[in-house]
Amino acid sequence: MRVALLQGGRSLERGVSLRSGQRVSEALRDLGHEVVAMDLGPDLVSRLESSRPDVAFIALHGTEGEDGTVQAMLELLGIPYTGPGVAACQRCMDKSLAKYILREHGLPTPDWVTYSEAGIRDFGAASTFGTAVRRVGLPLVAKPASQGSSLGVKVVTELAQIPNALITALSYDDRALLETWVSGRELAVSVLGDEALPVVEAIPTESNAYDFEARYEIGAASFECPADLPEEQRDEVERVALAAYEALGCSGFSRVDVILADDGPQVLEVNAIPGLTETSLLPQAAEAAGMDFDQMVEKILQLATGDE
Amino acid sequence: MRSSAMRDMMEITARPEVISLAGGLPDTSTFPTEAFAEEMHRIEKTAVAEVLQYGPTEGSMLVREQIVEVMAAEGTNVEARDVTVTTGGQQAIDLITKVLIDPGDVIVCDAPTYPGAIPTFCSYEADVRQVECDADGMRIDLLEETIATLEAEGRRPKFIYSIPTFQNPGGVTLSLERRRRLVEIAQEKEILVIEDNPYGLLRFEGDPLPTLYSLDGGNYVVYLGTFSKILSAGLRIGWLVTPTPIREKVVLGKQAGDLCTSTLTQDFAGHFFASGRWREYVAELVEIYRARRDVMVGAMAEYFPHGATWNKPQGGLFIWATMPEVLSSEDLLAKALSQNVAFVPGPNAYVDGRGASSMRLNFSGVKEDEIIEGIRRIGQVAREQLKLYETMTSTDEMRLPPRPGDAEADS
Numbered sequence: 001m002r003v004a005l006l007q008g009g010r011s012l013e014r015g016v017s018l019r020s021g022q023r024v025s026e027a028l029r030d031l032g033h034e035v036v037a038m039d040l041g042p043d044l045v046s047r048l049e050s051s052r053p054d055v056a057f058i059a060l061h062g063t064e065g066e067d068g069t070v071q072a073m074l075e076l077l078g079i080p081y082t083g084p085g086v087a088a089c090q091r092c093m094d095k096s097l098a099k100y101i102l103r104e105h106g107l108p109t110p111d112w113v114t115y116s117e118a119g120i121r122d123f124g125a126a127s128t129f130g131t132a133v134r135r136v137g138l139p140l141v142a143k144p145a146s147q148g149s150s151l152g153v154k155v156v157t158e159l160a161q162i163p164n165a166l167i168t169a170l171s172y173d174d175r176a177l178l179e180t181w182v183s184g185r186e187l188a189v190s191v192l193g194d195e196a197l198p199v200v201e202a203i204p205t206e207s208n209a210y211d212f213e214a215r216y217e218i219g220a221a222s223f224e225c226p227a228d229l230p231e232e233q234r235d236e237v238e239r240v241a242l243a244a245y246e247a248l249g250c251s252g253f254s255r256v257d258v259i260l261a262d263d264g265p266q267v268l269e270v271n272a273i274p275g276l277t278e279t280s281l282l283p284q285a286a287e288a289a290g291m292d293f294d295q296m297v298e299k300i301l302q303l304a305t306g307d308e
Numbered sequence: 309m310r311s312s313a314m315r316d317m318m319e320i321t322a323r324p325e326v327i328s329l330a331g332g333l334p335d336t337s338t339f340p341t342e343a344f345a346e347e348m349h350r351i352e353k354t355a356v357a358e359v360l361q362y363g364p365t366e367g368s369m370l371v372r373e374q375i376v377e378v379m380a381a382e383g384t385n386v387e388a389r390d391v392t393v394t395t396g397g398q399q400a401i402d403l404i405t406k407v408l409i410d411p412g413d414v415i416v417c418d419a420p421t422y423p424g425a426i427p428t429f430c431s432y433e434a435d436v437r438q439v440e441c442d443a444d445g446m447r448i449d450l451l452e453e454t455i456a457t458l459e460a461e462g463r464r465p466k467f468i469y470s471i472p473t474f475q476n477p478g479g480v481t482l483s484l485e486r487r488r489r490l491v492e493i494a495q496e497k498e499i500l501v502i503e504d505n506p507y508g509l510l511r512f513e514g515d516p517l518p519t520l521y522s523l524d525g526g527n528y529v530v531y532l533g534t535f536s537k538i539l540s541a542g543l544r545i546g547w548l549v550t551p552t553p554i555r556e557k558v559v560l561g562k563q564a565g566d567l568c569t570s571t572l573t574q575d576f577a578g579h580f581f582a583s584g585r586w587r588e589y590v591a592e593l594v595e596i597y598r599a600r601r602d603v604m605v606g607a608m609a610e611y612f613p614h615g616a617t618w619n620k621p622q623g624g625l626f627i628w629a630t631m632p633e634v635l636s637s638e639d640l641l642a643k644a645l646s647q648n649v650a651f652v653p654g655p656n657a658y659v660d661g662r663g664a665s666s667m668r669l670n671f672s673g674v675k676e677d678e679i680i681e682g683i684r685r686i687g688q689v690a691r692e693q694l695k696l697y698e699t700m701t702s703t704d705e706m707r708l709p710p711r712p713g714d715a716e717a718d719s
């Protein structure tokens with residue numbers, strides 16, 4: 001097949017995307033496909049039209065690549081593409097919207113409030129910070145509504161830290177969440193097709209086991225796959241993750257991030273297009289399921305083109 | 309970069325629509341193309357076989373002799389045999405660190421320091437201690453305190469790394485008095501000083517100061533130089549001037565690393581410098597960079613928020629600016645990138661997270677209209693963030709200490 005590989009882009013996750021794209025490109029060539037690599041730029045549509053690909057492999061992360069922008073263009077051009085559709089991308093990209101949908105489906109997610117820059121700047125929303133803190137509790141996590149990585153995330157332990165934490169979060173998006181800090185085991189459930197792959201656990205390294213921000217700092221944790229979970233707990237985590245994936249309308253593949261608290265799993269967010277580098281969590285989970293990187297890429301392509 | 313996410317963020321600066329004030333690039337657009345063609349023609353006629361061959365590890369004698377000339381232009385007299393040619397100044401930093409540092413050894417350097425030196429020092433597992441700079445460069449009183457503290461622990465710095473002239477990233481220059489005192493300390497305490505001097509010839513105004521090397525006579529000072537900022541960064545030619553025992557180790561280290569610096573680029577640079585045309589070229593660069601510095605400083609005065617501070621360097625490539633304390637330069641970079649403008653956030657110039665509100669801005673590699681536009685956009689996002697912060701902290705609730713119930717709210 002001729003595959004248009006979309007990589008790079010203008011989001012803050014451009015670097016990861018280029019590495020995902022590089023690895024996927026190798027796999028596609030190994031599989032005997034013709035690869036036409038494209039960055040996002042003014043010539044994107046004309047290049048897609050002139051190269052007439054059978055399918056587009058989207059190895060983009062963050063705004064524009066993971067939020068439905070590129071997906072909507074591909075639909076107009078009639079080019080099938082990998083990963084979730086336009087609406088699912090939009091739902092996952094907006095963490096606040098995603099949590100409302102999860103809650104409507106009766107799925108557990110930590111309590112939160114959402115602030116917009118406009119609300120604070122123009123409508124006096126800052127006078128509700130105390131109410132917000134009383135509602136979600138301390139410590140809490142401030143994060144931008146739409147970033148996929150650890151950028152812009154701060155842990156708040158007292159009310160007075162809210163302005164600084166919100167300035168940081170609002171540097172990455174015009175809306176930010178204040179979310180209850182839930183302690184527990186950090187799990188990632190990658191879903192491929194309609195199946196949950198083996199659960200990956202992020203285990204904070206000893207030196208920062210009590211550091212709140214370690215959860216969001218890549219390299220501050222080691223990964224175990226499959227996670228060491230009793231069967232009953234594992235089933236519950238997988239059930240909740242698959243339900244979240246479906247509730248948000250995902251298809252193809254995605255990754256559901258979950259905290260396993262004392263009273264059960266809570267969904268933090270769903271990454272519509274998780275990292276696809278050699279060391280990313282989805283490829284690790286696929287490997288634990290007996291699928292090497294090339295096989296995983298082939299499966300993702302099949303799910304996009306419907307040739308299973 | 310401290311985190312991989314921050315490193316990834318900088319990838320966007322490579323996109324064509326981004327005005328990058330983050331680089332340290334010389335402007336190579338005015339290099340006379342006919343001079344380039346002449347050198348290539350000469351090579352074609354007389355030196356093809358030679359430039360396609362390996363060369364001596366220490367570097368070609370022609371280039372070493374020209375380095376002697378370039379250093380003499382700054383009043384520093386060295387012998388060609390003491391010069392080792394390196395593949396850019398970065399390899400010079402790497403080699404001297406490789407040769408001198410064992411894991412755990414202390415390196416003392418400027419605060420802030422050259423962001424590209426930090427990964428090198430860390431890769432050899434050095435214990436990096438940074439000494440604060442002010443408008444006159446590294447504070448020697450604090451350096452003495454640092455050395456005394458180390459001595460009390462039974463330790464001593466393996467070397468002191470400093471960029472005394474038009475410092476990267478601070479733009480400041482070590483005063484004559486401090487230069488003398490630094491050299492005295494080096495001699496009294498028998499501590500090596502690594503003087504990194506990529507920008508000395510790019511002086512826009514004021515009188516040149518003697519290099520540390522010339523004040524010391526080459527006993528305790530190792531000198532690092534480069535053609536990157538006065539000719540071309542793409543040729544990858546730098547150098548080290550060291551006392552003989554160190555030079556022998558450096559040459560062994562270089563042999564292990566890359567055998568020799570490109571013979572072709574050494575031939576090109578050697579003959580270009582021998583023609584004497586470099587003096588005129590550097591003078592042109594100085595004019596261009598001075599004008600760009602003035603444009604940048606003017607734009608900052610117009611667009612940066614009240615409470616921001618910056619210096620006006622007398623030479624070099626960089627201005628160091630500090631925003632009001634409540635702003636983080638890393639957050640500001642995220643905002644600025646959304647407006648297609650980039651800079652280096654301050655924490656990159658420290659090993660310990662300092663510099664949170666500061667940024668390094670490059671004026672040499674960007675045209676004047678883009679400098680103005682870039683500074684305007686940075687100023688705009690900084691003002692917006694400050695205004696938002698003020699809005700958030702001026703409510704009754706945030707002015708008062710949190711109520712007792714806040715800390716144990718139900719969750």
